[in-house]
Amino acid sequence: MQQLYVALLAGGLVLLASIVATRAASRVGLPALLLFLVVGLAIGEDGLGLRFDDAQLAQNLGTAALAVILVEGGLTTRWADVRALLAPSGMLATVGVGVSVAVTATGAHLLIGLDWQPALLLGAIVSSTDAAAVFSVLRTLPVPRRVAGLLEAESGFNDAPTVILVLLFSSIPLSIEPVGVAANLLYQLVVGAVVGFAVGKLGAWGLRRIELPASGLYPLAMFGLGVVAFATSGAIAASGFLAAYVAGLVLANSGLPHRASLRSFAEGLGWLAQIGLFVLLGLLVTPHELLPELLPALVVGLVLLLVARPLSVAVSLVLFKLPWREQVFVSWAGLRGAVPIVLATFPVVAGVPGSSRVLGLVFVLVAVFTLVQGPGLLRLARLLGLIRADAAQEIQVEVAPLDVLDAELLTVSIPPGSQLHYVTVLELRLPEPSVITLVIRGETSFVPSPETRLSTGDELLIMTTAAVRTATERRLRAVGRRGRLAHWFGEYGDPD
Structure with missing residues (x-):
């Protein structure tokens, strides 16, 4: 040994x-x-x-x-x-x-x-x-x-x-x-x-x-x-x-x-x-x-x-x-x-x-x-003159690990029967700075506006931070269970 x-x-x-x-x-x-x-x-x-x-x-x-x-x-x-x-x-x-x-x-x-x-x-x-x-x-x-x-x-x-x-x-x-x-x-x-x-x-x-x-x-x-x-x-x-x-x-x-x-x-x-x-x-x-x-x-x-x-x-x-x-x-x-x-x-x-x-x-x-x-x-x-003339001015696009940015990417699929159906992005009221960055609906994808209504079968890509990830998940669960007025019904998205 x-x-x-x-x-x-x-x-x-x-x-x-x-x-x-x-x-x-x-x-x-x-x-x-x-x-x-x-x-x-x-x-x-x-x-x-x-x-x-x-x-x-x-x-x-x-x-x-x-x-x-x-x-x-x-x-x-x-x-x-x-x-x-x-x-x-x-x-x-x-x-x-x-x-x-x-x-x-x-x-x-x-x-x-x-x-x-x-x-x-x-x-x-x-x-x-x-x-x-x-x-x-x-x-x-x-x-x-x-x-x-x-x-x-x-x-x-x-x-x-x-x-x-x-x-x-x-x-x-x-x-x-x-x-x-x-x-x-x-x-x-x-x-x-x-x-x-x-x-x-x-x-x-x-x-x-x-x-x-x-x-x-x-x-x-x-x-x-x-x-x-x-x-x-x-x-x-x-x-x-x-x-x-x-x-x-x-x-x-x-x-x-x-x-x-x-x-x-x-x-x-x-x-x-x-x-x-x-x-x-x-x-x-x-x-x-x-x-x-x-x-x-x-x-x-x-x-x-x-x-x-x-x-x-x-x-x-x-x-x-x-x-x-x-x-x-x-x-x-x-x-x-x-x-x-x-x-x-x-x-x-x-x-x-x-x-x-x-x-x-x-x-x-x-x-x-x-x-x-x-x-x-x-x-x-x-x-030989092969260095790109715009190399110094060209924007640098990098793939940054999310943990370096203290950020996390969540994916949420809206199942049949979920109260998230027909809720607008504004009504969802995710805790700041969480934001829905993309909605994938069928064969298309788009960046939602505050008035966009979510639909059964949608897949949501949500950018959040480590500090508010738990609160974001709880809000998603709450609205998914009781709709946009979840808090009025005493629903705060506690895990089962």
Whole structure:
């Protein structure tokens, strides 16, 4: 039992240290995820001495965490932001990945002497942008939504083809049949997208018809559906990552209730998955063993950043006439994070020769180039003239938790036989500052006036404060029992 308490204490302290790290990272424009890696390194073998070298466990936990992160990405993405960007983001996630793999692998083979199989693995592993890094950084920058949405959609879609290529290059002996690879890629992407869409639609249909007993169960159910899409797709050898993202995207944009609580829950669970994943990956490597890989990782990273990524963006977007300034920003903002490090464990588990070195190269490359790319994104956006001119004057619309405003939202349905029927809003005389903000009647909704008469079947949305909530509920019960003159009959809405 004592060991359990020690483990929980250590886990809580690591979690709190990681949360504090997000504040420090936001001040300097870094993805906070990089500091989570540092936390893992600090408690690892070269830090506090905790030893962890189970690549298989890291792969399993990392894959599960990535599924959660992608569900969160879908649940917090607005369909309006990505609807018009499906074609260009799809090209970046497929053609762009292919170009990046070819160029990076060639550079690794020629410049640092990697054999072709580990070189191809390295190119595939670092070819995709990272959803966690992109979501955490891009949503804080005042760049055009078209640019941010393109990067978000790309990072949500490109994990699937990347995983397929990594698994292909991890086979022993290495065998590449172009027709078979293309057919497998098409199957995984199409079926994964269909599974995600189907689970999302069916889940939304079911949640509209099932009244759950607590509002907190809705976001939990949506996350559960995303995990179901991931597991179902993986079980039939399709892309679970794509299915998870698509399911989350469909669910979040289906008009389901409790959107604000869904977003808060999704972001919290996503952060928890990211913290756990990066701390785990920080534990997996031993820093003193990475020093010999610093220079080779810099060489490969420069090839990726200055040649492979710009070329992949240019080739993928040639048909979409994206302005060159936006292409430059999209190229530089292709951040790497947890995904490449998790994928680097796949060839290690498969026993591919040279895979341990690939893991070290990937870790160093991700750490160094996150430091290079992340802090400069805002400066680059300004230099390219991509900061919205109205960003400073634009009103800020936020979803504020009601408890922050010391407010509460009540929903009241008027049942048959209730004396609330035909009572006007003025006659209801709710205690100030309570107010009926919306009346939903049948298929329509409207803001009531003082003369509006309530009707059986109406659903009322009432904004109140914590201080007068009880009095508001008592008044509603009193009028519902005895009508507008309830107090004359000695009815004060006492609970039964």
